[in-house]
Each structure stands twice: as C-alpha cells, then as structure tokens.
Amino acid sequence: MGSPAERRIALLFIAPALLLVAVFRIFPLLWGFVLSFFDSDGMTKLEFVGFGNYVALASDNAFRDSVENTLILIATLPIWVALPMLLAILIHQGVPGGGFFRAVYFFPAVLSSVIIGSIFNMVLRYDGSLNAMLKAVGLVPVDWLGSGSTALYVLFSVQLWSTFGMSLLIFLAGLSTVPTELVEAARLDGAKPMQIWWHVIIPVLRPIIEFVGVVTTIGALTSMFGLIYVLTAGGPGTSTTLPEFLIWLEQGKMNRPGYAAAISMLLFSLMAGLAYVQIRIMSKNANL
Amino acid sequence: MAISGTREKWLMRGLSVPMLLLALTCLYPVFFAINNALKTDKDYILNRFSIVTDPTLQNFVNAWTRSRLSEYFLNSVVVTVGAVALLLAVSSLAGFAFAMLRFPYRKLLFIVILASLMIPVQVVLVPFYRTIVTLGLVNTRIGLIISYTAFFLPFCVYLMTAFYSGLPRELVEAARMDGAKLIQIWWHVMLPLGKPALITLGILNTLYCWNDVLISLLVLQKERTLMVGIAALKGEYTTNIPLLMAGIVIAAAPIVIIYIIFQRRIVNGIATGAVKG
Numbered sequence: 001m002g003s004p005a006e007r008r009i010a011l012l013f014i015a016p017a018l019l020l021v022a023v024f025r026i027f028p029l030l031w032g033f034v035l036s037f038f039d040s041d042g043m044t045k046l047e048f049v050g051f052g053n054y055v056a057l058a059s060d061n062a063f064r065d066s067v068e069n070t071l072i073l074i075a076t077l078p079i080w081v082a083l084p085m086l087l088a089i090l091i092h093q094g095v096p097g098g099g100f101f102r103a104v105y106f107f108p109a110v111l112s113s114v115i116i117g118s119i120f121n122m123v124l125r126y127d128g129s130l131n132a133m134l135k136a137v138g139l140v141p142v143d144w145l146g147s148g149s150t151a152l153y154v155l156f157s158v159q160l161w162s163t164f165g166m167s168l169l170i171f172l173a174g175l176s177t178v179p180t181e182l183v184e185a186a187r188l189d190g191a192k193p194m195q196i197w198w199h200v201i202i203p204v205l206r207p208i209i210e211f212v213g214v215v216t217t218i219g220a221l222t223s224m225f226g227l228i229y230v231l232t233a234g235g236p237g238t239s240t241t242l243p244e245f246l247i248w249l250e251q252g253k254m255n256r257p258g259y260a261a262a263i264s265m266l267l268f269s270l271m272a273g274l275a276y277v278q279i280r281i282m283s284k285n286a287n288l
Numbered sequence: 289m290a291i292s293g294t295r296e297k298w299l300m301r302g303l304s305v306p307m308l309l310l311a312l313t314c315l316y317p318v319f320f321a322i323n324n325a326l327k328t329d330k331d332y333i334l335n336r337f338s339i340v341t342d343p344t345l346q347n348f349v350n351a352w353t354r355s356r357l358s359e360y361f362l363n364s365v366v367v368t369v370g371a372v373a374l375l376l377a378v379s380s381l382a383g384f385a386f387a388m389l390r391f392p393y394r395k396l397l398f399i400v401i402l403a404s405l406m407i408p409v410q411v412v413l414v415p416f417y418r419t420i421v422t423l424g425l426v427n428t429r430i431g432l433i434i435s436y437t438a439f440f441l442p443f444c445v446y447l448m449t450a451f452y453s454g455l456p457r458e459l460v461e462a463a464r465m466d467g468a469k470l471i472q473i474w475w476h477v478m479l480p481l482g483k484p485a486l487i488t489l490g491i492l493n494t495l496y497c498w499n500d501v502l503i504s505l506l507v508l509q510k511e512r513t514l515m516v517g518i519a520a521l522k523g524e525y526t527t528n529i530p531l532l533m534a535g536i537v538i539a540a541a542p543i544v545i546i547y548i549i550f551q552r553r554i555v556n557g558i559a560t561g562a563v564k565g
Binding site: 002003005006007008009010011013014016017018020021023024025026027028029031032035087090093094095096097100101102103104105106107108110111112113114115116117118119120121122123127128129132133136161165166169170172173193222225226229230243244247248251257260261264265267268271272275 | 296300301303304307308310311313314315317320321324336337378379381382384385386389390391392394397400401403404405406407408410411412413414415416417418419434435437438439441442445464466467470471474495498499500501502515516518519522523529532533536539540543544546547551554555558559
C-alpha cells in the first residue's frame with residue numbers, strides 16, 4: 001500500500017470518475033428499483049403497490065408487443081453475426097477491392113441514427129423515392145413503414161445495415177490473429193477453401209463470434225432509440241416498439257414513473273445477464 | 289493468405305460484385321441527401337429520384353437561419369467539446385491513479401466503474417431525469433456535458449488504465465511521497481505520454497456526443513442540439529424534404545470530415561475496444 005500522501009491523492013484522482021458514475025448511474029438504478037414498486041396517481045402522491053406494476057405489465061398489450069418484437073429481433077441475430085463475419089473473411093482472403101469495402105462498409109456506423117433514420121424515412125415512406133422507383137419500372141409500391149407486417153423488418157434491416165461495418169471491423173481484428181502457418185498447413189494437406197474456413201478459421205474466431213454476438217445483442221436492445229424515434233416512432237401501432245422505446249413513451253407521455261421503472265428493471269435484468277456473459281468471454285479471452 | 293488457384297481467383301472476383309453493390313448502398317444515403325438538398329421543394333415532389341438539374345443553395349441558407357440550425361450547431365459544438373474535454377481529463381486522472389498508484393480498494397473501485405457499463409441510460413431514464421432536475425442541471429448545457437461524461441466514461445477509464453499500465457512505474461516512484469508532485473506528474477508527464485490513447489478516445493467520444501439524441505432529448509428540453517433539431521425538422525407536419533436534407537448535410541458534415549481524416553484511428557480504436565476489452 002502506498003504512502004498516506006499517495007493514498008490521499010489517488011482517491012482524489014479517481015473521485016470525479018467515481019462520483020459521476022455513482023450519482024448518474026448507480027444511484028438512479030437503485031432509485032428506479034425502489035420506484036418500480038410504487039405507483040403515482042397524479043403528480044405527487046406515491047403509493048406502494050408491491051409487484052403491482054410488474055403484474056400490470058403482463059396484461060399490457062404494448063409491453064407484450066415490445067417483448068414479442070425483442071424475441072423476433074433475437075431470432076434474427078445469427079444474420080447480424082454471420083453477415084459481417086462472411087464479409088470479413090472474404091476481405092481477409094483478399095477479395096478484389098477489399099480495402100475500399102472495409103472503409104465504405106464502416107461509414108454508416110459513424111453517422112447518427114437520426115440522420116440514417118431521416119434519410120431512410122424519406123426513401124421508404126409510401127410517397128418516397130423507393131416506391132417512385134418501383135412504380136417507374138412497373139412494380140406495385142409497398143407501404144414499407146406503414147404496414148405492420150413489413151415495418152419491423154425494415155427497422156431491423158436499417159439497423160443491421162448501419163452497424164454491420166462495426167462488427168466487420170471486430171472480425172477483421174480477430175482474423176489478423178489467425179496463424180498463417182495453420183492455414184498453410186491445411187492447404188498443403190489438400191484442404192479446400194471451404195474446409196479451411198470451416199475447420200481452421202472459424203474455430204479460431206470462436207471467441208470473437210461469441211463477443212460479437214453479445215455486443216450485437218446489447219446494441220440491438222439499447223441503441224435503437226434514435227432510429228425508432230425518427231424512422232417509425234414505434235408504429236404503426238406498436239409494431240416497431242422495443243422496450244427501450246416503450247420506457248421513453250411511458251416516462252414522457254403518461255405520468256407513470258413506477259410503471260416505466262418496472263419495464264426498466266426488466267430490461268436491466270436482461271442487460272445484466274448479457275453483460276455477465278460478455279465479461280466472462282472477455283476474461284476468458286484475456287487468459288488465452 | 290493469398291489465393292492460389294485460378295478458379296478461386298474467379299470466385300473471389302465474382303463475390304466482389306455483390307460486395308460492391310452493398311458498398312454502393314452504404315454511399316447512397318449521402319448521395320440522396322446531397323442530391324435532394326440541392327433541389328427546390330417543387331422539384332423534389334415532381335422528381336423524387338432524379339439527379340438534380342438546377343441546383344440551389346437556398347435550402348442550406350433556410351435551414352441555417354430560419355430553422356435555427358445555426359443555434360443548434362453551436363449548442364452541439366459547445367456540448368461536444370465540453371464533454372470530450374471533461375471525459376479526457378477525468379479518465380486520464382482516474383487511469384493514472386488505477387494504473388500507477390497504490391491505495392485501498394483499488395481493484396474494487398475499478399470494477400465498480402466498469403460494471404456501470406451495464407446500466408445504459410434507457411434503464412435509468414426516469415430516476416436519471418429526476419436526478420438531473422433535482423441538481424438543477426436540466427435545460428443547461430453544463431448538465432448535458434456532465435451527463436455525457438457520466439455515460440461515456442467507463443470505457444475511457446478502462447482504456448486509460450490499460451494504456452498507463454503499460455508504462456514503467458518508475459515514472460512516479462520518486463514522487464510517490466509527495467501529493468503536489470503527483471499532480472505535476474499527471475500534468476507534465478502522464479497527459480503528454482497518454483496522447484495516443486487520448487486522441488483515440490477524443491475522436492470516438494466526439495462521434496458519440498455529436499450523434500446522441502436520447503440523452504440530449506432528456507436533458508436539453510428547451511434549447512436543442514443538432515440531432516434533436518434534425519429529428520424535430522423531420523417530425524414537422526408538412527416536412528419540406530429538401531430543407532431537411534440540407535439540415536442533414538450540415539449535421540453530418542463534421543462527422544464525415546472527421547471520419548475521412550481520422551479513419552485509421554477510429555477503426556483501430558474500435559478494434560482495440562473489442563478484441564482487447
């Protein structure tokens with residue numbers, strides 16, 4: 001342990017970081033936990049309702065839809081991981097134009113979701129340019145954002161399109177650790193490219209695949225607010241409402257802080273579970 | 289890992305065609321925004337997907353003045369610069385202490401800061417907002433600066449700690465008995481030595497702060513940052529699309545410029561964050 005002066009100064013140095021995290025993240029989390037057991041009728045009075053908010057959620061259609069949408073999202077996750085992995089392997093194997101692809105694919109990831117959402121809203125709305133194009137070549141226009149059957153998949157596709165470059169970079173960083181001798185040895189043994197991918201490259205990439213899977217899930221659950229906000233506003237109806245957007249609606253439009261807090265706590269338990277997996281993967285990787 | 293057979297070479301060439309199409313879709317929105325920002329509203333309604341024939345800069349002028357984007361732009365600049373400066377100062381101080389100094393509960397406190405990564409703003413929306421209101425920080429730029437710092441801080445502390453851990457501890461040995469000297473070492477030695485990590489963090493957090501909409505919506509409800517302004521412009525009942533596109537070009541321009549200049553650093557920063565931490 002350091003000298004008293006060292007200890008004092010060290011605590012002084014970490015105090016700002018610790019204070020910010022404690023006041024704006026940890027304390028609000030605890031407050032939200034307590035709040036989720038209360039309900040308010042009006043502006044001030046808070047009433048203890050036990051698990052009342054959680055019970056009420058079970059019969060709330062908007063909440064049920066948001067959970068259903070989340071499950072659909074999770075079901076599509078293999079695509080979110082496999083697509084950037086495939087592209088990364090191709091770039092790593094020297095597809096013509098690889099450097100160009102790498103730079104361009106990542107480009108949407110630096111743009112704000114508000115910008116991406118606004119542009120795609122203009123392109124995809126019923127009187128937008130995509131339908132104008134479809135009509136021009138004699139096809140039937142589709143109400144991409146206005147119909148419940150397409151809007152959710154459009155939302156996911158736009159999010160996938162705007163983030164796959166990020167996962168691709170992570171895969172490329174992982175691929176640079178694949179030992180060349182291993183691949184050469186397999187090639188000398190007469191392995192075909194597909195066999196090399198399947199038996200040599202993908203096993204080495206496994207920790208990266210797990211990592212991208214978890215990070216993508218966390219991202220999909222907590223970074224789509226901006227896109228939903230400008231692209232679909234959660235609609236039509238609740239067909240593109242995800243929990244994070246529902247929390248926003250609940251806290252803003254209706255004065256039910258306890259109810260919004262209850263949804264938050266459920267989202268947090270899901271997040272904490274995922275983050276636990278992420279931390280375990282990371283520590284496993286560190287031991288390698 | 290070069291490609292050997294001619295058949296594989298042709299396979300690769302074939303695969304590069306769909307990859308090129310995908311790359312074009314990544315550039316298309318920029319083309320769409322610029323192309324339509326140069327049209328008049330009437331022009332856009334008549335020709336939604338044609339290339340502009342009679343370009344006008346009037347939309348940029350209107351967006352900048354009448355739609356008050358100049359104010360929002362200034363807000364975004366002030367808030368982003370303030371938050372990034374605060375993030376770098378706070379995280380390099382903490383990183384220095386965690387990596388180089390010895391004090392009780394060092395590991396525990398480090399884990400507490402890292403674990404707060406698990407608490408995204410959505411999870412604490414209601415109580416976070418009330419905290420901001422209670423502290424009198426709502427509707428102030430300093431409130432937004434502090435909020436950004438609180439939410440983007442853990443990764444910065446992690447990266448600075450990792451970076452400083454790689455430096456020799458002899459740098460502080462001589463000064464360890466003297467608190468005043470340690471502050472000087474942070475200022476004169478640690479900040480200059482930490483430059484590579486600080487630059488990477490500075491660029492990444494500039495992107496995050498500039499692009500944010502949720503925290504900004506919550507904290508700055510009267511004034512607006514640029515992204516909230518764009519979202520509002522888009523939400524207007526009779527959206528003037530060329531005007532909106534001009535706003536988008538203005539809002540994205542700084543980020544595109546940063547991306548073009550610092551592409552390598554951004555890419556490396558993201559890869560480091562992912563693979564090593």
